[in-house]
Amino acid sequence: MLTLDAVLENLSSRLETLYEKPEARTIAEWTLEHALKASRFELLQRRKEEVSPELQKQLQTYLERLLQHEPLQYVLGEASFYGREFYVNPAVLIPRPETEELVQRVIKTYQHQPEVKLLDIGTGSGCIPITLAAELPTSQVWGLDTSPEALTVAKSNAEKLAQNVTWLQQDILQEIPVLETHSLDVVISNPPYVLEEEKSLMRQNVLEFEPHLALFVPNEDPLLFYRRIAEVAQQLLKPGGKLFYEINERFAQETKAMLQQLDYQDVQVHQDLRGKDRVAEAVWR
Structure with missing residues (x-):
């Protein structure tokens, strides 16, 4: 037996x-x-x-x-994030614990404020906007991604978890999201931030299976997405609205300086539970 x-x-x-x-x-x-x-x-x-x-x-x-070497989450078709199970496949990144810390910071900031308007850029599985919609139930939430396959996953997760999120398919490098100017309280993003040169340091199960579109940036322009998202957020955030990023610890100070140069105020870098610079937060004037 x-x-x-x-x-x-x-x-x-x-x-x-x-x-x-x-x-x-x-x-x-x-x-x-x-x-x-x-x-x-x-x-x-x-x-x-x-x-x-x-x-x-x-x-x-x-x-x-x-x-x-296929990641367990893809094999099982699900990954845990902030106490919920999300469907995942190779069209989207597997949610990470570090990203929970990013989301938690937004929740703590806005948990007592009604009718918060939030946009997640590079939404992937939808774990960020769906969690924010669930934890901030009076909020209005958008999720944006350039990949139609990723948005299919995100929509499936929103339906499964009964959360109302508006989905936008756009390439953030090419165009501004179709939203009212200066209407948002929060722009949040976990954009691609791994340098091409760092591929050799990555585990095989990540490198061979997770979407490179959501992982890598050119060696010569590590802040490509951060800079563009900051420029987009200038047009979409209300005065006093906030921008939140998950960042590459190697470029924490460069990210902070870039935001200051773009006239963001009160720019802060927060460490994750492992003591690594992981979240940048800034206020639009």
């Missing part, structure tokens, strides 16, 4: 060819929990349970994809 315990051990062992033992074990547990639609506690309670042929087949399919 093949038990869940035995299957878990096998998954962990096979994944140790790619990952350190603790990470391999965690991925194996998440995979099994997803397949069973069970919590970690339920998995422990059921570990002597016999595994059906159907479950064995499903887990084998997952394992084959994982052994090709």
Whole structure:
């Protein structure tokens, strides 16, 4: 009899060819929990349970994809963000914990202000605007992306999580979003900020599967998207409105200086939980 315990051990062992033992074990547990639609506690309670042929087949399919370095979130089709599960596929970046810190800063700033108007630029899976719509329920939220495939994912997540977000498909480098001038309280963005030269430092599962359009900027212009978004925000923010970015820690001071040169006020750089410069915040005059 093949038990869940035995299957878990096998998954962990096979994944140790790619990952350190603790990470391999965690991925194996998440995979099994997803397949069973069970919590970690339920998995422990059921570990002597016999595994059906159907479950064995499903887990084998997952394992084959994982052994090709495909990220777990794409294999399972979901990723956690701010306490919610979002559908993801290779058209969108996998949501990161650092981005939760960006979103949390906006929520804390505006949680007592009614009818906040927010635009997320480069929305991907929609995790930022959907979370803001849920956590700031009287707000009006827009999400913008150049990729129609990404917006399909974002719309699916908004429907799944029953949140009202208006979606815009535009290339921010080419045009200004069709919104009323000086009408927004917040512009927020986690734009591409990884330099092309940093590819060699990235894990294979990121480099081969996540969308390069959402990751990389040219080596010669690391602030390409930050500068353009700041220029767009000048036209869209109300006086006193705020711009929030997730940033590349290597260019924190350059990002701050750029915003000051564009006449933003009270420009601040905040560190994430690991002590890295991760969020820039600025007020439009």
